[in-house]
Structure formats: C-alpha cells, structure tokens
Amino acid sequence: MIYNDKYPSAxxxxxxxxxxxxxxxxxxxxxxxALHLLRQPVENVRHFTGAIDRLRNEVKYCSVCRxxxxxxxxxxxxxxxxxxxxxxVVESVQDVMxxxxxxxxxxxxxxxxxxxxPIDGTGPSDLTISELVSRVSAxxxxxxxxxxxxxxxxxxxxEGETTAFYIYRQISPFGVKVSALARGLGFGxxxxxxxELTLGRSIVNRQVFRP
Amino acid sequence: MIYNDKYPSAxxxxxxxxxxxxxxxxxxxxxxxALHLLRQPVENVRHFTGAIDRLRNEVKYCSVCRxxxxxxxxxxxxxxxxxxxxxxVVESVQDVMxxxxxxxxxxxxxxxxxxxxPIDGTGPSDLTISELVSRVSAxxxxxxxxxxxxxxxxxxxxEGETTAFYIYRQISPFGVKVSALARGLGFGxxxxxxxELTLGRSIVNRQVFRP
Numbered sequence: 001m002i003y004n005d006k007y008p009s010a011x012x013x014x015x016x017x018x019x020x021x022x023x024x025x026x027x028x029x030x031x032x033x034a035l036h037l038l039r040q041p042v043e044n045v046r047h048f049t050g051a052i053d054r055l056r057n058e059v060k061y062c063s064v065c066r067x068x069x070x071x072x073x074x075x076x077x078x079x080x081x082x083x084x085x086x087x088x089v090v091e092s093v094q095d096v097m098x099x100x101x102x103x104x105x106x107x108x109x110x111x112x113x114x115x116x117x118p119i120d121g122t123g124p125s126d127l128t129i130s131e132l133v134s135r136v137s138a139x140x141x142x143x144x145x146x147x148x149x150x151x152x153x154x155x156x157x158x159e160g161e162t163t164a165f166y167i168y169r170q171i172s173p174f175g176v177k178v179s180a181l182a183r184g185l186g187f188g189x190x191x192x193x194x195x196e197l198t199l200g201r202s203i204v205n206r207q208v209f210r211p
Numbered sequence: 212m213i214y215n216d217k218y219p220s221a222x223x224x225x226x227x228x229x230x231x232x233x234x235x236x237x238x239x240x241x242x243x244x245a246l247h248l249l250r251q252p253v254e255n256v257r258h259f260t261g262a263i264d265r266l267r268n269e270v271k272y273c274s275v276c277r278x279x280x281x282x283x284x285x286x287x288x289x290x291x292x293x294x295x296x297x298x299x300v301v302e303s304v305q306d307v308m309x310x311x312x313x314x315x316x317x318x319x320x321x322x323x324x325x326x327x328x329p330i331d332g333t334g335p336s337d338l339t340i341s342e343l344v345s346r347v348s349a350x351x352x353x354x355x356x357x358x359x360x361x362x363x364x365x366x367x368x369x370e371g372e373t374t375a376f377y378i379y380r381q382i383s384p385f386g387v388k389v390s391a392l393a394r395g396l397g398f399g400x401x402x403x404x405x406x407e408l409t410l411g412r413s414i415v416n417r418q419v420f421r422p
Contacts, residue, residue, distance in 0.1 A: 006286070008278055008280060008286065008287075008307065008308065009266075009271075009279045010281055011265050011266045011269055011281065012266060014265065015262045015263050015265070018258065018259045018262035018263065019259075021259070022247065022248075023247055024243075029235070031305070031308075032234070032305075033233055033234070034263075035303070035304055035305055036233065036234055037266065037267060038266060038267060038270065038279070038304075040267070042267060042268065045263065045264065045267040046267075047229065048229045048230075048232070049263050051222075051225045051228070052226050052230070052245075052248055052256065052260050053256065053257070053260050054225065055222045055223060055225070055226035055245060055249060056249060056251070056253060056257075057253065059220055059222045059223065067219055068219050068223060068249070070222065074219055075217070075219065076219075092246070093246055093249075094242065094243070094246055096219065097218075097219065097242075
C-alpha cells in the first residue's frame with residue numbers, strides 16, 4: 001500500500017493494545033505511553049514491568065480481614081492497639097486505604113472483595129461473607145455482644161444496600177451492634193446544589209446540634 | 212501506630228510508584244490501575260507486562276529512516292510504490308504516524324529521534340542528522356537534484372527552527388529542493404481567535420486563491 005496507517009511495528013501495536021486495555025486509557029494516550037517506555041533505559045522498563053508482575057504474583061491476602069498484605073496477617077489485624085471488637089465491612093482494598101487516610105477509625109476491617117450484583121453476576125458466594133459471619137460469631141462468643149460492632153461502609157446504591165441487608169440477616173442473631181456510615185450533606189455543601197434524596201435524608205437523619 | 216496510612220503492601224507501593232512514574236499518571240490513578248491489574252487473571256497481567264518488555268527489548272529501527280520497524284527495513288522504506296526521492300524530516304516516530312494518517316504524503320521519512328535543544332542538552336550528535344546528510348548526498352548523486360526534495364516537518368518553536376537551519380546548512384550544497392510545512396490558520400479557524408503571529412504569517416505567506 002502507498003499510504004501506511006497501520007502500526008509501524010507489530011511489537012508497538014501489541015504494546016499499545018495492552019496499555020489501551022487499562023481502564024480510562026484511550027488509544028492515543030496508550031500510544032504516547034508505549035513510545036515513552038520505548039525511550040526509557042531497558043533496566044527502567046524491566047523494573048516497571050517487574051513491579052507489576054511481582055504485585056500480581058506475590059501479593060498475599062490477610063487470613064483474617066482479606067486485605068492485601070505482605071504476610072499472613074495484615075498490618076492492621078496484627079496491630080495490638082487497634083480495637084478488634086469493631087469490624088468495618090468494605091467492598092475493596094481501596095476503601096480500607098480511604099478510611100485509614102481519615103485517621104478517624106481505630107477498629108479493624110473486613111474486605112468483601114466485591115458487592116452483590118446480579119447484573120455483574122456477583123453472588124454472595126463470590127464474596128468473603130461466610131468468613132465475615134464466622135468472625136462475628138467468634139466475636140460474639142468471646143465478648144459481650146453489646147461491646148462488639150459491625151459497621152457497614154458500603155456504597156449507597158442498590159447493590160450496597162442489598163449486600164448490607166444480606167449480611168445483616170446472617171449476623172443479627174449474634175446480637176452484635178450493627179451500624180452504617182452516616183449519609184447526608186457533605187461538609188461545606190451548599191443546600192442549593194444538594195440532590196433531593198440526600199437533602200431529604202439529612203433532614204430525616206438530622207443530628208443533635210453541638211456548638 | 213494505630214492509624215495506618217502507609218501502603219498495606221510493599222509490593223503494592225512498588226507497583227503504584229512504577230505506574231505513577233509514567234507521564235500524566237498521578238498517584239491516585241496509579242493506585243487505581245495497580246488494583247485493577249491485581250484483579251485481572253495472572254495470564255492477562257503476564258501478557259500485559261510481556262508486551263511492554265518485548266516492545267522495549269525486541270523492537271528494531273529501520274536502517275534507512277530510523278523509524279521503528281520489525282525488520283531491518285521499515286514498511287515505508289521497503290515500499291516500491293513510495294517516492295524515495297522525497298524525504299520528510301520529522302522529530303519522532305509519532306510524527307511519522309500522524310503524517311501517514313493524513314494519507315496526503317507519498318514520499319519517505321527520516322526520523323531525527325529528537326530536536327536540537329541546548330536546554331535539554333540535546334546536540335546534533337544525539338540525533339540522526341549525519342545519517343540524513345549521507346542519504347541526501349547519495350540522492351543528489353543518483354538523481355538530478357531538482358527532482359529530489361527534503362521537507363522539514365518539525366515543530367514551529369525555536370528548537371524546530373534551529374534544527375531545520377542546522378540541517379539546511381549541511382544539505383544545501385547538494386542543491387536539492389528544500390521545503391517546510393505550510394504554516395497559517397487552521398482550516399475552519401476563525402480570524403477572531405487566531406494569535407497575531409499565525410495570522411500575520413498567513414497574510415505574508417498568502418496562497419493563490421483556487422476556487
């Protein structure tokens with residue numbers, strides 16, 4: 001052909017397609033990234049791909065809370081200063097990191113590894129729900145139930161509500177305290193811009209005024 | 212420590228830092244990408260990193276135009292239907308791909324592999340300028356100079372102008388035709404929004420009106 005709008009190299013095409021398969025990375029930026037990597041020293045690129053391979057192949061999951069970890073127990077579950085009678089239930093590893101960043105939580109976590117979603121074909125058995133239930137039943141045996149708490153820190157959509165309710169049905173027999181994240185206007189939010197549902201809920205769930 | 216805002220895994224931190232070293236990828240999206248890769252099947256991640264390693268370690272450069280290529284000669288230089296007496300001088304591999312996409316050019320290319328930039332410490336010897344000069348001198352020997360042409364398709368900034376002038380001084384003795392990309396208002400551009408320099412140049416370099 002006289003005009004060549006194919007890739008100049010099959011290796012480049014393969015790399016661009018691989019990079020372009022990442023979420024939020026378009027074909028144009030995938031090409032830019034591939035050509036950037038091509039300009040880097042070989043050892044830098046080897047370190048780049050090596051770090052990703054090691055993460056995928058060697059990372060472990062905490063045997064208690066299923067958080068990613070370098071050992072059998074994660075840094076939080078092995079931390080004697082944390083409150084091990086309070087379990088915060090989250091969907092993902094990233095949620096744990098977000099909550100830790102707030103520096104407001106001193107309990108431990110349980111990572112479900114997803115959320116119940118019939119559309120995506122994710123059922124309870126795909127999540128670490130049974131492990132959570134045994135953790136809670138063990139807690140209820142070892143401590144007065146009223147001293148223990150399970151906090152649902154799940155998304156506010158239907159899937160989140162469904163998952164929380166499904167778990168609630170299984171742990172309520174143990175009599176532990178069960179709570180969920182407070183929902184309402186964000187701090188500094190302007191009433192004009194709040195959506196009706198959020199504004200409505202934050203009126204219903206209004207809190208004691210503490211000056 | 213009771214609050215844990217470190218990475219939950221050294222492997223994750225290593226991967227996030229590697230991904231975050233890519234241009235235009237912030238720490239937040241690097242974390243999202245690392246956790247995305249962690250959720251993929253092992254063989255997908257191996258294919259992802261393998262494609263990048265192969266690109267960096269196995270890609271070749273065309274012995275004539277220095278374009279990346281799977282063999283000794285790129286698809287354009289080995290194409291008998293292209294006009295090998297017209298050489299378009301570009302800075303990068305990406306520039307060749309952009310020009311090919313226009314389907315307006317039938318000649319061949321020469322990839323400089325950069326641009327003369329004292330600030331970045333890039334001098335003429337870091338580029339494939341001497342290779343270009345020998346190509347042009349060979350052309351001038353084999354064909355009547357007026358049938359041969361060198362087109363500067365370099366950026367319009369000082370570095371681009373400097374590089375073009377530096378090369379021009381060395382190839383003008385061969386008597387080949389030398390041209391540069393037309394500069395002016397973009398097609399469909401509105402005069403109100405054109406910068407003075409561009410508008411001024413497009414008046415000075417006005418073209419014959421062809422209805």
